Amino acid sequence: MSAAVRVKICGVNSPVALDAAASAGADMLGFVFFPPSPRALTPADAAALGALDTGGAERVGLFVDPDDDAIEAVLAALPLDVIQLHGGETPERCAAVRARFGLPVMKALGVSSPSDLDALAAYAPAVDRFLLDAKPPAGAELPGGNAAAFDWSLVAGRAVPRPWLLAGGLTPDNVARALAETGAPGVDVSSGVEKARGVKDPALVRAFVAAAKGN
Numbered sequence: 594m595s596a597a598v599r600v601k602i603c604g605v606n607s608p609v610a611l612d613a614a615a616s617a618g619a620d621m622l623g624f625v626f627f628p629p630s631p632r633a634l635t636p637a638d639a640a641a642l643g644a645l646d647t648g649g650a651e652r653v654g655l656f657v658d659p660d661d662d663a664i665e666a667v668l669a670a671l672p673l674d675v676i677q678l679h680g681g682e683t684p685e686r687c688a689a690v691r692a693r694f695g696l697p698v699m700k701a702l703g704v705s706s707p708s709d710l711d712a713l714a715a716y717a718p719a720v721d722r723f724l725l726d727a728k729p730p731a732g733a734e735l736p737g738g739n740a741a742a743f744d745w746s747l748v749a750g751r752a753v754p755r756p757w758l759l760a761g762g763l764t765p766d767n768v769a770r771a772l773a774e775t776g777a778p779g780v781d782v783s784s785g786v787e788k789a790r791g792v793k794d795p796a797l798v799r800a801f802v803a804a805a806k807g808n
Contacts, residue, residue, distance in 0.1 A: 597778070598772060598777075598778065598779060598780065598805050598806055598807075599620045599621065599756075599758065599778060599779030599780075600618070600619050600620050600621070600779065600780055600781075600782075600801070600802050600805045600806065601619065601620065601621035601622070601623055601653065601758055601779065601780070601781040601782070602614035602617075602619045602621070602622055602623065602782060602783075602786065602793070602798055602801075602802075603623030603625070603632075603653075603655065603760075603781055603782065603783040604623060604625055604630070604632030604783040604784075604787075604791065604793070605622045605623060605624055605632075605642070605793070606624075606625070606632050606633070606634055606638070606642075606791065606793075607642075607792075607793070608642065608645055609793070609795065610792075610793035610795075610798070611642055611645050611647065612645070612795075613793060613795035613798040613799065614650065614793075614798055614802075615645075615646060615647050615648030615650055616648060616799075617798050617799045617801075617802040617803070618648070618802050618806065619648075619650050619798075619802055620650055620651065620779070621650055621651045621652075621653050621675070621781075622647055622650045622651070622652055622653065623653045623655050623677065623781070623783070624639055624642070624652065624653065624654050624655065624671065624673075625655045626639075626654055626655060626656050626659070626663065626667050627655065627656065627657045627679070630791075631790045631791030632783065632791045636666045636667050636669065636670035636671070637670065639654075639667060639670050639671035640670040640671055642671070643670065643671040643672065651674040651675055652671065652672065652673050652674050652675070653673065653674065653675040653676075653677050653699065654667055654668075654671070654673040654675070654676055654677065655677040655679055656676065656677065656678060656679065656680070657678075657679050657680035658678075658680035658681055658682060659678075659680075661690075661693060664676065664690065664694060668694065673696060674696070674697070675696060675697050675698070675699050675721075675722070676690060676691075676694060676696050676697070676698050676699070677698075677699045677700075677701060677724065678690065678698060678699070678700050678701065678720075679701040679724075679726075682700065684715050684716045684718070684719040684720075685719070687700055687716060687719040687720050688718075688719035691719065691720070691721070697721035697722065698719070698720045698721055698722075699720065699721065699722040699723065699724055699758075700716050700719075700720040700722075700723055700724070701723075701724040701725075701726050701760070702716070702723060702724070702725055702726070703726055703727065703728035703729065704725050704726065704727065704728060704743045704747060704748070704761075705727070705728040705743055705744075706747070707747055709728070709747075710725075710747065710748070710751065713753060713754055713755075714754065717754040717755055720755060721755060721756075722755050722756045722757060722758070723753060723755050723756075723757040723758070724757065724758045724760050724781055725743075725748060725753075725757055725758070725759055725760065725761075725777075726743075726760040726761045726781075727741040727742055727743040727760070727761030727762060728743065729741070741761055741762050742761045742762025742763070742767075742771075743761055743762075745759075745771055745774045745775045746774070748775050748777070749774055749775050749776065750776065756778060756779070757777065757778065757779065758777065758778075758779040758780055758781040759771060759772075759775055759777035759779070759780050759781070760780070760781035760782070760783075762785065763780055763781070763782045763785045763801075764782070764785040764786075764797075764801070765785070765786070765797055765800035765801045765803075765804045766804075768780055768782070768785075768801060768804050768805045769804050769805070769807070772805065780805050782801055785797070785801065786798045786800075786801050
């Protein structure tokens with residue numbers, strides 16, 4: 594492990610969570626704009642958090658099949674550094690969002706079998722980063738943040754055509770092993786650093802960042 598590993602704390606929805614992630618040295622803070630999520634923010638919520646010091650971390654807005662108006666409403670309240678698309682967006686839609694808003698796009702892809710990674714080639718020209726996450730369990734309401742992992746051997750040694758983050762079921766206890774087994778250049782965590790659904794635990798956030806960066 595090294596300090597070069599990029600760490601994203603997703604589902605930041607309170608000043609306490611933001612301060613914990615920023616002070617721990619997270620590289621990216623994920624703000625969720627998907628109402629069914631227990632971590633969801635409104636644009637007004639985001640504006641209040643946006644006034645706080647992020648410690649230089651990138652602000653990532655997570656959307657699920659958004660229309661342009663939804664993205665515009667958030668950007669009017671909170672300047673974002675990255676738009677994360679976590680739904681069924683096509684490569685064409687990803688390219689359109691990137692062109693319309695002039696921001697890097699990170700596309701989340703659900704993984705449960707080798708064939709799921711075949712989509713990387715189609716999306717690569719349209720996006721700037723990937724997030725490889727576990728496919729949600731059957732009947733799950735959320736496309737991510739379900740505390741589920743996928744078989745890491747599916748991505749071990751695989752050439753991913755854009756910078757990428759590993760997500761799904763990561764915790765302070767397993768993130769170092771996940772990095773060692775996959776060679777991922779970065780990791781993303783949400784439920785694995787929570788003390789209750791949607792409530793970040795500052796101690797777990799600090800432990801996760803330290804374990805990921807080998808501190």
